[in-house]
Amino acid sequence: MKPKILITRKIADEVVSKISEVCEVDMWPDEERPIPREILEKKVEDIEGIFCLITETIDEKLLNNAPKLKVISNMAVGHNNIDINVAKERGITVTNTPGVLTETTADLTFALLMATSRRIIEASNFIRNGNWKAWAPMQLTGQDVFGTTIGIIGMGRIGEAVARRAKGFDMKVLYYNRNRKHDIEEMLGVHYTDMDTLLQQSDFVVIMAPYTPETNNLISHRELSLMKNSAILINTARGGIVDEDALYQALKNNGIWAAGLDVFATEPVPFDHPLLTLPNVVTLPHIGSASIRTRIKMAHLAADNLINGVTGKIPAHVVV
Structure with a gap:
């Protein structure tokens, strides 16, 4: 049988x-x-x-x-x-x-980083809503990617794949991981650091850590306060790693510049979630591996x- x-x-x-x-x-x-x-x-x-x-x-x-x-x-x-x-x-x-999903998820992570930094979704909607009347010098200006600093929290398979993509953009790559990875440092030229230093120095902070009791709300008020006002947070790992209330306050009060989120603490994310009301948040429905x-x-x-x-x-x- x-x-x-x-x-x-x-x-x-x-x-x-x-x-x-x-x-x-x-x-x-x-x-x-x-x-x-x-x-x-x-x-x-x-x-x-x-x-x-x-x-x-x-x-x-x-x-x-x-x-x-x-x-x-x-x-x-x-x-x-x-x-x-x-x-x-x-x-x-x-x-x-x-x-099997490593490279696809890394692709999506970097696409979300690019879309958030250059305000791609906002710019597309700007045209669709009939708001484009003329070219203007500072209209929909975003943040540069090439030559900036990216901090990756969690250097597993997908974190490594994101680092490879970042090196192609001549980015300085910082990482924080439970275990230091000397082989990856030598191979990719990435730099190990403590998390506080990573948060303080990075233009982009990318969450690649697994969700565990230890990483629940790993990024909250204190961590967000360490980031640059011009920094962007990207999360394609698990929603519970980021304290969403703290993130909303940081984004609303210009504590950080923007966020790109593929994951949420509750999925599907409620339609009335405060983060969905902010123009400086790019949201996706958990499609990291969706090729x-x-x-x-x-x-x-x-x-x-x-x-x-x-x-x-x-x-x-x-x-x-």
Whole structure:
């Protein structure tokens, strides 16, 4: 008998076919909306594996409903949606999809940096709203990117990829990480520093750290007060790393110049969120890895992790 698994969102047919060769598949048919919690709690009762997204909270209550569960395959690098400790206690393998989304997410990060610094969205809307009457010397002027200083908080795979792009713009690259990376410093010419110095000296501060209890609200009032008035904050990691109330105050009171955000503490971000009222904030709906090729690669990797987990093999990318 094939092991029974649940896929919590409609994914590409080719990936479903791969899983179906080995498993009995139950898939939530909606591509856009997450599976409702009450339905998820019912469907996990007799499954051995779950293919999930960051939109599903896999907590102790849910795991209590899943006595047969062997593997949780998260289609993401981050896994803060899963109670790792409870899964480990119960011998449930948790997997993720690192590597395949590195370059795509770095592309998006740098695109967001450029769009924010040069006011691209604001300028496009300026035309669409019929406001462009004449060329003016200081109209929609932004901040330079080439030759400036970028500070990267979190020098993992994606942080390294952002640093490579920054070097192409002749930027001085500072970084802060839990562990110093001498090999990356030698290879890319980046400079390790403490976080306070990074915040004080950087024209762009880019958040690349994972979300953990230690990084919750890592950037708050104090940290924002250290940044230059002309500095720009970019976050494509996780929303909870930045204290959004503190960021709103810093932006509103000219403590920093602008912010580019692909992630929020609550997603989807509420339409009446204060940050959405500010003209110096560029917002995106968590699309860091959203290229067609990368999302298909992520789904295939998550499928491979799932199949290996339910058939007694060791998946390639195990978190616990």
